[in-house]
Amino acid sequence: MPDPLVACEGVSFTYRRGTPMEALALRGISVDIRPREAMALIGPTGSGKSTLVQLFNGLLRPTEGTVRVAGQDLWGPRADRRRARQQVGLVFQFPEYQLFEETVRRDVAYGPERLSLGEAEVAERVDEALHAVGLDPSRFGDRSPFALSGGEMRRVALAGVLAMRPTVLVLDEPTAGLDPRGKEEILARLELLHRQGLAVVVITHNMDEVARLADRVVVLAEGRVVMTGSPAEIFRRDEDLRRVGLGLPQAARLVRALRARGLPVADALTMSAARAAIVAAVRAGT
């Protein structure tokens, strides 16, 4: 197995440590991010997901345990956390609130410009990143980011992170608050980036998105990893999921409802799989 891009070992994190407001957010978590994988990080509100991803690139320092990026201990004596933050690209919730430049191009260029690259290299990265999020640089580059739709603004923010050429892209609820078209634009882009070889980690509350995007699911509850597995494995454990406040994708709920009514349909986690399973069952039964 190839070396993990990010490796957390026995990681704990306590907010406001040493004060009466001390709160333990993560308890002894070990989790890896592997090259080319698409991981969904799920869990109820307050389970520690957003805290964990800030440990991935050294924004937070674990109170116990180690975090390695490309084999380097992030908090060791020779740690280069600046480099780690390029390698692990973190896209926060509602990242469009952080756009500030006058044009789309300048906003995306902000990160690479601080990497002491040549002007031409910066321009090349900006173009590449905008293409990667489906925004034509010649059409969008000179526009104000604030004149764009919600989905477009979020893609500009995503391009800003991609322009750093990360080895793994970590997104905290990338579709929250977007309308269905904006959601679809983001999801399609993430699928494409993953197919092109980028490792992608997504925090989401939407189980339909988990079924669509992820090849591995990590479930957090109360600061611990309580389940890991493929979407098929995880969504088979609906009782365990319910206990931690999560549920099933709608397609899987439909399959269960059909079986409860005596219809023998095959497993399905996505709507297109459900379509095929239902059509097959109906044809076999009539």
Add this chain to the structure above:
Amino acid sequence: MREPFFEVEDLRFTYHRQSDRAQAVVALDGLSCVIGRGEYVGVVGGNGSGKSTLAKHLNALLLPTGGQVRVAGVDTRAPEGAWAARRRVGMIFQNPDNQLVATVVEEDVAFGPENLGVPPAEIRRRVDQALDAVGMAAFRRRAPHLLSGGQKQRVAIAGVLAMHPESIVLDEPTTMLDPQGRAEVLEVVRTLNRRDGITIVLISHAMEDLIDAERIIALDSGRIVLDGPAARIFDRLAEAPLGPLAPPPIAALARWLREDGVEVPPGVHTVDALADALSGLFEPGGASHA
């Protein structure tokens, strides 16, 4: 015909961006609708379609720059009209953290009625009732910031209920919540409407949030583009998406199945409804002759 509760007539709202004072932005562009007392209406639309601006007009947080909004017959721009609207209509926003003010749940719920000058004994009664209604009575002495997202949002709803509103307008109340929190909030909203007759206007991007609504109003660029019974609107969106709007996923699946020759009746947009419709195909004496 129900007694009208919200009457929106040719409503226009323009504002100026801080960054560009010269250019006026048209958020609502001549919008008219009547929402009856006791209705449960879902409002949908893309980002920037004017949904939130409309919501803020319903309890006079914003006042029209053109046209009129009447709440229970009173123009929100009349003297005391805005005050009357705010007493009748409670608002719930996306982020529960921004709506909770006190350090103990019951004090938070008491905050509204205290400000209305309700006598203490009556406040006590209203707080008890409101926390019961949202299923949070057991948490009355807890600190709000230690609750889950769904619990916080239910406390925020209790705070609104303690003001005895005739209507509650909810602006994307589930966006920040996990699946269980979402289900809890939608269940409370459904009960308040069906049992207590409170007029509900629920704004959301997620069509799955709106399956309890009897009627859907869809906005685009500050205008109403669709307005009708929820089942009909969902089927219409499944036929062809309208701009940024998409049907609930089950309605889309139902349409695909019809394309594949599976007989699914119209108006099917929930998991259970689709399962019921499909199991009918297999019943003895039905289409099955296996």
